[in-house]
Amino acid sequence: MEDAEDEIAVIGIGCNFPGGEGLDNFWRVLLEGKNCVVDIPAERFDTNFWYDADESKPGKTQTTKAALIEGFNEFDHKFFGITEAEADSMDPQHKLLLQCTYRALEDAGVAVESINGSRTGVYIGLMNKDYEMLQSNSSTTISHYNCTGTAMSVAANRISFTFNLTGPSFAIDSACSSSLVALHLACQAIKQGDCAMALCGGVSCIIEPKVYVALSKAKMISPAGTSKPFSSRADGYGRGEGCGIVFLKPLKKALKDCNKVWGIISKTAVNQDGRSVTPITKPSMTQQEELLRRIYSESDLANVQYIEAHGTGTQVGDPTEAGSISNIIAKTKPPGSERLRIGSVKSNIGHTESAAGVAGLIKMAPPTC
Template sequence: MEKNGEDIAIIGIGCNFPGGEGIDNFWKVLLQGRNCVVDIPPNRFDTTFWYNTDGNKAGKMITKRASLIEGFNEFDHNLFDIRQIEANSMDPQHKLLLECTYKVFENAGIPMEEISGSKTGVFIGLMNRDYEGISNNFAKNITHYNGTGSAMSIAANRISFAFNLTGPSLAIDTACSSSLVALHYAAQAIKQAMLT
């Protein structure tokens, strides 16, 4: 049980889920009990090529359905002062994290000028490295942006840099518990800061 004076408040939320962007849409999906799994559209990838009912067939998959985020490839690189050539090499997770962070400050009513230069920490839990594996598979496509574009450590650091946040900046990978451990570290950092 928390001691008095150790409560931590959530003052802003930014999120994007299959079924809609934002916390309001997330709650609607939950309240309606909607299943947001859909047939994978051709603009994502060709399921007629990849799909096969034989689960042992190498290089194939046994599903044609997925939970997908809309507009996953509509990143406004100019908003974050990122050049197009760099944005082309960025893991979609980095892009979503930047967009959601912007929405957090917007939702909280915190102007960017007020947050800039503050000792705000960034604690991100993530574990999937699909984009890194795919993008680094072809030597001719590798540029000096691949490292910063796909490294998990850079996901948190990119947020700190984009918003000029000077607190701790950590990307935490503890498999399925990554987000929970990141939340724990963030709470501990806030409590530690209150003691100093």
């Protein structure tokens, strides 16, 4: 474990995941064991046109279901000082980020005025460009707001602009690990003095059907639209959408300022598979094990009680992940220690892709409902 001087506190949480906006609704979904998968409504796209059970059919998806948030694209533009014309050209993901950032600050008991001009960093995981793809289909409606409304960089920069934050601010696309890589970079930035505090997380929205087609052809998607982590019935992942933001501060400073502490981040690490396995989409047990060795010391292993895993429900990914966790943690726990439990929030809210990591992190915060 790292020196306590380096520990980072989570002092605020804002989220909107399937099952209802806010942390209490998210926790209610978890406590009730709810599966939030629904039929994709026509407002998103016409599943009657895009669906076909035959996986060999070109241009078709094998599922018509997803875990979706309520009140999609509802946004009080005046509250954030944004004109209606500009808001109309904004990616719904940008809107969710602003809303959840405000909720995270509110949850932390931090007045917006008190962080005005502060050296607070913004680190956002973002991978999907559904709205940009839709906008580009109609060139006659493109305005100067389209650039700022859909750019990945602006997804983070708009938070900094709206709340007048002067720390580093950028979006990160490392696919489904995006929000956890954002967390790693935010923690590193705080430790090395790039920023005094940080807002970080991820977002993903399902608007456009072509990603479904690609996932179907790659045999990654569940025909039932439901992720079944670590199950013999696993048949691919079910997609979900949502947004999660956590507000980070050095633990020592958070305790001094009497902030509420949801949880403590002791250590983070990131690696890559290189070419240890093929194809490029296949996970590497070797590299997963190497990362776990770097994270956990021998003294840590005896105390590990639970792992919130990636657990998408794919027939390749889940056995690889379970095997690496077993080899490095479960098998090396001292005799007589507690059984190691693993789980995945994707069984409740689907795989939220670039928001998946932060969803798992928020799941580990103590419940308030």
